[in-house]
Amino acid sequence: MLDHILSILIFFPALAGVFGFMIQKDGMRAYGVSVAAIEFALSLWLWYAFDGSVSGMQFMESLPLVPSFGINYTLGVDGISLFIIVLAAFFTLLGIGSLTDTANVKYMIITLLFLQMTMVGVFAALDAIVFYVFWELSLVPMVYIIGAWGGPLRIYASIKFFLYTFTGSLVMLVGMLFMAYFYYQATGVWSFGLLDWYRLVLPENLQLWLFAAFFIGFAIKVPMFPFHTWLPYAHGQAPTIGSVILAAILLKMGTYAFVRFSLPLFPDASAFFMIPIAILAIIMVIYTAMVAYAQKDIKQVIAYSSISHMGIIILGTFALNVEGVTGSIFLMLGHGVVAGALFLLVGVIYDRRHTKMMSEFGGLAHVMPKYATIFAIMMMASVGMPLTINFVGEFLSLLGFYQQSHILTLLAGIGIIVGAIYMLAAYKKVFFGEVTNEKNENLPDVNKKELFALVPLVIVAIWLGVYPKPVLDPINNSVKSIIQLMHNKSITELGQERIPDLVKVKEIVIQETTIEEVR
């Protein structure tokens, strides 16, 4: 079973979703929770069985899909993807478990299960086309969740979300086809296998073009400035669960793809574009933080804060050294936990008041102390308080990028200031002061169902802030192999200069698993 654990992880929820159509409405929630729990348990088993000291891919599976065109159903995890998969399973469980009574709960749960399939698929795929399949497929359930259960502008938001990301990924698809073609030219064999592509060294100008093609797809997904405007709408209109999954997992697809595709495939282009992308990332960090400050809607604040944090992740990714990349991957997890929790928290008051405008609230700390406490913890995690999960990621990302550019890191660091500004301001507006609106006077505090989702997140946020080692080590190992691969592949001076040579500095063992070995 362990040999096919990834396939099971991917298709079990989908299958369960199909069977879900047969379940009566009353039992649906229990069914959803149990399926998600099994999935989560499986993902934990995956983690347990994962050998953190190995840098290469594990649990690889390969099945020919369109062998004549080089498309194979290849899966595998390494330290980079493992934890995001676990996180995806975790959040689906929390999401279903804390689902409030909306219309059509049955369809919602089925949709979430399908979404889970696509999420796990994206992170487990080692074939560009399989990756692309899940990548695109993840749009559908999300669009449905936003469009069917969202706010007044839901249709606009969902269409915008779909078209924007769809456009970007189509450009990326063209890039992938080029990549496969170059592989074909070099070897005479078609292949979309990522591990095959890793061995391909491309001339610099091709790298630049392909990098740009992939970049558009990834940047829209992340979303990077100036491609970010779909996100506030999507978050603003999506129901709580939609925002949670979107922020926690779906956005990570973009940044994950940068690490998985852009860096190792185009090391020289990555080095070449490092500074421009870093500048974009800094704009994301500061500009969107300022925009977040101007928001009137608490959910929009968190939506923009997501963009801001994604900026740091991008920055860490393009530090092109072990510290930065590891940090950015860890920050993906961190931001997933924290932003997910914050969206859940916003959902709590939205359920009670059906508004998200901050002006409607004030003084909530009096009536909902537990809620205020959890919110405060998560807010502090969000602003990167040490000993919370986000700090580790942000610290490492910035630390990593500092090696590349001092001044840019300094600018990006402003993010920790402006981040605090909008978060504290929002918190103050909602929680502090006297209770001014009488509708708020008798709001019930968080209930058990909500605690079921929030408490684990608080625990994770602090646990991984204090003791990130079990997660950081496997990530570190995998990142090392990627950085070394990049260094070995880079052909320009710039690349050689910007990407550190780990072998020279310290002995590390790079393991390369290839598809052939698995077959």
Added chain:
Amino acid sequence: MEKYLYIALFAPLVSSLFSALFTATPKKMFTGIVASLLIFSSLVSSFVLLMYILDGGEPVHVEMMTWMATGHLYIPFGFIVDQVSVTMMMVVTLVSTIVHIYSIGYMDHDKGFNRFFSWLSAFVFSMMVLVMSDNYAGLFIGWEGVGLCSWGLIGFWFHKEVATWAANEAFIMNRIADLGMLIGIFLVYWNTGTLQYDGAFAAFSTLDTATLTWIGIFLFIGAMGKSAQFPLHTWLADAMEGPTPVSALIHAATMVTAGVYLVVRSGELYDLIPNVGLFIASLGAFVALFAASMALVNRDMKRIIAYSTLSQLGYMFAAAGLGAYWVALFHLMAHAFFKALLFLGAGNVMHAMHDELDPFKMGGLKKVMRWTWIMMTIASLALAGIFPFAGFFSKDTILEAAFAEHHFVIYGVLLFTAGLTAFYSFRLVALIFHGEERYKIFGIHPHEAYRFMLIAMSPLLILAMIAGVFQVPFFEMVEEILNAHEYHIHSHTTLLIMLVGTQVFVALAILYAYKKYASWSSVPDGTSAIENSFVYKLLYNQYYIPYFYEEYIVKSYKEMSEVFWTKVDMKIVDATVDGIAGIIYGTGEKTRDMQSGNLSTMLKWMVAGLVGLLSLAVVFGLAARYSDEILSILSALGV
């Protein structure tokens, strides 16, 4: 000894978590007691450790576990108890124990009693992490942690708009400095490959001065924020919105001195870059004067003490910047005692006066609050540096150090400030405790604080009086790791003249203050000539710096945010995206008339298509047939 280290470190954490369990429930007296006991156990452990170090024991160094490790970065949760940190531990645990006990009384009637102890203990824990960490990252944990707790405690009465505003201000100001600190840490890491103090210090000597200067500057920026040095000082006065025990503990004794601690801790770095040190010293001297001047006219009891704190921090930095680390540390310690005492006394007064802060509305309180009067007077004497109280030993040494290092300007400034300090301290004492009982106008019936609160304060009283005794043992203890000189002015005559001169100057200032304010009878209403003078207004409005920040930074930030959102994000970025979609859709909408549904038009389109193709064909056909001629013509034209 490790056992004591862990107790000292984690007892506050346990205390915090224990109290946190009851945050949602009504007041429980035992949370206060348990918390105080736990903090006390931390104090005891620290004392044991102090004794051990004093006995010449090796510094206790433990590595609890790995925190972050990636690439070459390795950051453990490592703690060290050496001469410097044990001093700080003692100060922290002592003052916090007292404040905890005091708070049981002070927060007696507060709804958030349990929550208060949770925050307070959390603060102690953060502070302990800060001082005990053996690396910069751990220091940063504590650094941010104290910031967080400060936020929670300043905004403790979160129903008050000003309190929450002040809390946010403090947090954000500190964040600005933290960025500098973070950059400093990055610089240390990328240049030395480690964040451990010992490793980094060992590597510093191999680095070039420019790099070291940058490291020094950025780390000091961090210190500036935490210790509220100009221009990041405004938060400290506003932070007085928090409960008074908080002000005593955080904004007088411990957290604000973290910056000094950082500079002292990095002494080996600053020794290598004397220019930066001089800058620090100059800034310290400036802040000492600057803050003292604002304290002269302020009408808020706590703010006056806060400015005084600021001023004293300036002294510490002046000392540290001049390389007199042990002096700075010693002043830090002494200052912690008497300033905490001063604040707690002020707390008593506030309690008695129902949270009235304007000393002009008090007067004559010594009759009602005898003990408080005594304590505050002694604390003020100590602050003013009157022999034989604690302040004398620490502050005079700073002056001596400045003199001995031949920085006479700094010396002069500090000396003048000492006079100002004496003046405003006793202005406060005189206004509160002497003169007419102006509070009666407002119908207040003051009463003395609980006895146990006074008892709790008594250790501070004693220390404020006798801390000077420890000067020599302290010096002997820290000289092992700090680059410590005894500053001896070569000529004993000069020394004597200086000592006596200073004492006389200070005493005159005290007398002047008494003379002017001890018999004050009315509450100023802003009409007197002095209140309308430029200097008074300048000082009263804190040199208009908060106003400047509010008008030009906060407001413009708000406006810019608004513009970014409504104009840039919505009108430019998003509108571009929607515009592209709109153009595509609009083109479809406009050109759909091509499909007129009329057969004749359709046929015309077909013929038109054919003609289009044919014209292209003819053009191309002719071009192909006469390509040679065309090429020759083109070449003749020189294309």
Added chain:
Amino acid sequence: MFEAIAFYLFAFLTITMFFITVTTSQALYALTALAAGMIFISAFFFILGADFLGAVQIIVYTGAVMALYAFGMMFFDTTREVKEKQGNKYIIIGLSTLAAILVVVIFATPMVSENIVALYPAIEGVGNTQEVGLVLFTKYLVPFEVAAIMLLVAMVAGIVLAGKKMDLSITLMNDEDLEKEKNKKVLS
């Protein structure tokens, strides 16, 4: 010489006739001119030695097609003057003139290629009809038969469309109406 005169004469005639066909507002004139034009075209076929084609032209076009059209005209009652709303004349004239000029420009130049081999050369001493028959029933047997199918299709189509079967539309009727009609045995 005779050939040239005949060519120009008939060219003039066909062009005139067809021109009248497309421009006249009298439907009857148009029909007559079309028929005449077709007969004149058969003259070209005779000139070019395609006797069989000429005969077919006259029989099929003038005999069958024209008869059909004449029938149609009577049916549609378009023997009077036809009123047609004209759109932009310039587009029509412009487009067709352009098309003509463009093609003429090319066609006026003689072809230069010379690799043309007659695949089915005319055989000396054999009449055109015989030759045509020979080719038609060997090489073009399949197209010939398909043409037969095509004519069958056209026939069936014509019967279906013009016959009574289309008078009542089942598509537009509700189920109840259909039942009634069924009882009347009009529909199967």
Added chain:
Amino acid sequence: MEIGLNHYLVLSTILFAIGLVGVMRRKNLLLLFFATEILLNSVNVAFAAISHYYGDLTGQMFAFFVIAIAASEVAVGLGLLIVWFKRHGSIDLDSLSSMKG
């Protein structure tokens, strides 16, 4: 003055253009169908001419099939017109514009 293939081709083109004019100009469907007959006839002339000048019978074959096609088209076209006329009493193509956009 030899009459060459080009003469016939040009003639054919002119006839074709006249057909195009008719197709575009006519609003009466019956008369429009006349124009389509002209189009096909013009091509037949050219086929016959090419056939003659190349001494090849294929052109005549083509013309033969074109005639067959034209005849079939007439049958179907008239059938459609009759149905339409029965319903609407008009064969003006301007009446055929219920669908557009």
Added chain:
Amino acid sequence: MLAPINISMESLNVLTLTPMLIPVVGALLILVLDVIKGGLHKSLYVVLSLLFLAMDFFSVVDSAGIFAQNGTVLGMFDVMLIDGLAILAQFIIVLASMLFIPLSLTHKRFHEFSYPEFYALFLFMISGFQFMVATDNIILIFVGLETSSLALYTLIAMHNRDKSFEAAVKYFTMGALAAGFFSFGAMVFYALTGSVEINKIALVLAANGYADIGYVLVGVAFMLGAFAFKLSLIPFHTWAPDIYEGSSASMAGYMSIVPKIAAFIVAMRFFEFLVHSGIVWLEVVLYAFVVLTMTASNMWALVQTDVKRMLAYSSISHAGFVMAAILIGTTQANSALFLYWVLFTFTNLGSFSMLWISRQKNLPAHQMSDHSYDKFAGMIKTAPVAALIMGLFMLSLAGLPPFALFWGKLYLISSAVTSGYTVLALIMALNSAIAGYYYLKLIVYMFMKEPVMGNDGHMYVANATLALKTIIGIAAIGTIFAFVAINPLLEFITAFVYNSGY
């Protein structure tokens, strides 16, 4: 005098005719049956047609087997040309027809299905298409084309309502003009080469080194005009939306597939050698056609209010997309064309069938047209399965993986990439994105809007019978599980295309 002609039967390869003759026989049988005993139920004719189509299918399988062994087969005086293209195209034609014909077993009664002539004409039409693709003789192509077209006009008109007549007349008239273009173009090539067989034309032109480029271009222009009409390339597309709207949904679906694949085959035969001869003009013109057709029709599809009309424009767009394969002209591109079209068959026929089963006879007052978007509002609430299936087809049309059409797009874009048409590849990709909008629009209506009052969902399956549901089921399964079939399909198609020399 003529010598007697001696032709051996073996040299004729009469068997090459079998696939085309089977539907002709079937059609005749149906006509005869009707004469003998009228008034038989339509199901009989449906089954008979299916039977003959099945036989047709097996006979195509048979010729495929022969082709796999012996390569291209010529027959009937080299008029018939059974090569890979012909076989593949016939597969698609027959398969699509088999999927189409059961759609006439509707729950409601419609005019055309009540008459056996419909089935006869339908079978004649298929044979016409088959002749069209299985030859390279322009005469036979023309005759086959006209046979099928005339039958098709009639089939459209037989739906018997105003819009269908209008559609038929428009189609007919424009078809007549296109026939004129075709014959003129053929004439020019005949004038140039003295031949009406495409391979000989190619040979002669190549031997002359394309000396008469002007003539060639005029011929190509006319031919392009004719094909562009058949393939509905802009600006020759104007018939398509009206005809799709006017005819029944099932017929519209059929028209979007079968006539076009036949036309594509002829276009491929005709243009491939020209493209490869390096005529820049042709490349430019085809490029323009492809880009214009894809983009403009997408834009128009965006603004439609009726789903069927939207699908009509989308079909135009897809045709433009596939036309790129002709432009690119490599083996990969030509294979991609077939792959795309097989997958398109399932998806598009499926989506039109979904419209077909929801066809009402009387429109409610608020509904503007047969299949306006409003009609589908809130479908997920009232008819969830139907909504899911419809959504599936829309996603597949949008090219969302892993549904059928994605693989077609993937392979086609890849062929553009492989031959250096980078910009084209990008335009194709971006157009897919634009197209995403209007497919999504229907999904939005179905899944995210509230149903109109009084809509109990019955109208979405008003016309459904087991037969229709089966067809939709087949289409849906084909759409979802396409990824399983891609590899065998691709290998099969590539081998056939490659061995035919394309």
